[in-house]
Amino acid sequence: MTSTTQPRILIIGGGIGGLCLAQGLRRAGVPVTVHERTRARTDWLQGYRIHINPRGSRALRDCLDPANWQTFVDTVSTVGGGFAFVTEHLRTLVELDEELVNKGSTDPADRHHGVSRITLREVLLNGMSDVVRFGSTFQRYETTPDGRVTAYFEDGTSDTADLLVGADGANSRVRGQLLPHAHRVDTGVLAVAGKYRLTDASRRELPAELTTRANNVLPLGPGSLFTAVWSGDRRTAAVPTTADSGLLYDPTADYAFWGYADEATRFPDSGRLDGYTGERLRQVVLDRIRRWSPDLRRLVAGSDPDTVNVVRIRSASPVDPWPTGPVTLLGDAIHNMTPMAGIGANTALRDADLLRRQLIAVRDGGRALAPAVAEYERQMLDYGFAAVRLSLRNARQAGSANPVARAAFRGLLRTAGAVPALKRRMFADIGN
Structure with missing residues (x-):
């Protein structure tokens, strides 16, 4: 060197x-x-949104020129509504409001953001035509x-x-x-995820907990479910779309996201679901959560099957x-x-x-x-x-079927929800 x-x-x-x-x-x-x-900037389309935490926001601010940083700030939507751990019957164990999550900061570089991968990549490609060789x-x-x-x-x-x-x-x-x-190793965990489009009408079909905040659903039995709410980017960055892009690749749409995870062996066909259609994957999850809250089932059942896919979880x-x-x-x-x-x-x-x-x-x-x-x-x-x-x-916790461990963790979260000082200590480093 x-x-x-x-x-x-x-x-x-x-x-x-x-x-x-x-x-x-x-x-x-x-x-x-x-x-x-890839041969063109439009070849790389990934339909799910991502969460940018304050550390990621500060990195973007420091790497981008001021105009590009402002474009990022202008395009993203705030996650909003905070985050909660809930039971499978949608009873809140502990809730972290937006003030706690963002620690009261109004500086965009110190806040959490939601952004479509498509839009973020467009921001990162701005002004780079002389640098990137497709x-x-x-x-x-x-x-x-x-x-x-x-x-x-x-x-x-x-x-x-x-x-x-x-x-x-x-x-x-x-x-x-x-x-x-x-x-990379196969963790043995499988996840099925999908999107539920949020319109004025569809929002009324779900409780506020599922349309205003993120949730980690912790049942006493096996499996777990994560939900999040994404509002469409306030302004796009010349994002490439096509007439048939649908909800999956539409960065302007509001939607609720859900992801169900469990050990692969507890899914049908021992988790070999790669050939399943979106409709069939959706039904697999509905079968797994048939005794859960009707509102959680409604979220999954109302999802666009074209957005439902399966991921085998791997780790380095x-x-x-x-x-x-x-x-x-x-x-x-x-x-x-x-x-x-x-x-x-x-x-x-x-x-x-x-x-x-x-x-x-x-x-x-x-x-x-x-x-x-x-x-x-x-x-x-x-x-x-x-x-x-x-x-x-x-x-591994998402794929755990240990009811004793689940019950103990839920008890700890309930205690934190009832004792503000404990909640602040437990979640002091969230997002950093």
Whole structure:
């Protein structure tokens, strides 16, 4: 690895983390190129919204130029309504209002936000036409005798830089070459999720608890259900849509989201549901929650079947530090985690901001490239795999069928709901 004070950076993958890093480096004047395998910005459409917590918001603010940051603020919708743990009969165990969740802050960088993945990626692509190379599929890399790295692509082209950043997702080819021993494990948990469109009429079909806040439903028996409310982006960022995009890919629609999780073996066909239609998946969940609150059943039954899908929950195995070189990793490419903590995207944004700051220090002559990347990797592995452990713990709890443990946890939450000081202590770090 060279010690140049003006390093050139290659980023493999144009997802949220890779583009956030590219935005920050471009703004700082550090030469950067993103190689993205999709052929157009409209090829990458992911229909579910994501939660951006204050740490993710601050990373975006610090990486984006002021105009792009304002576009983000203008487009997102606030989650609103707070969060609650409830029983399967929709009885509240403990509720965290919006004031507690956002700690009273009015600064957008210190608040929680909801945003469609489509809109966020459009924000991150703004002003990047000279940086992002679409249709560039990474194949492999080689280190050069002078300590640099050359990336080779399937179209026969190559690109050389001082640092290659693998931001190419959970099935990362960069990770496969750099850390062939690193892999993801099947947690044994399966999740089925869907969307319920919220209109004036459909809102009246559900209680306020399901249309104004997020809920974690904790039954005494097996399985669990998460619900959240997303209002459409207040303004889109030239988001690509098509006439048949439907609710799944409509970033302007209001909807209630739900996700049911349990051990795969407790689903029909031992969890081999990949061939099931949306209607059949919806019925599977209705069968699982047939003794739950009629309002929860109404939420699932009223969902658009085109939005219902199944996900097998996987998680990255722990990775020991590796010798620092001209190749590193970011986001899901290294610490892919379950969605059960809602922090995967935020952890990738944190990676992007941390690596950006380290590389700016190199540009400014404050440190050499190798120590800067080593410091990034040290911190990233620490907090990244702490997030993996938290999300994995939550996934295993979602699939737990231990009624004693469930009852004890519900009792603790009820106590916290009745004792404000305990509630504040228990949830002091929410979203950070």
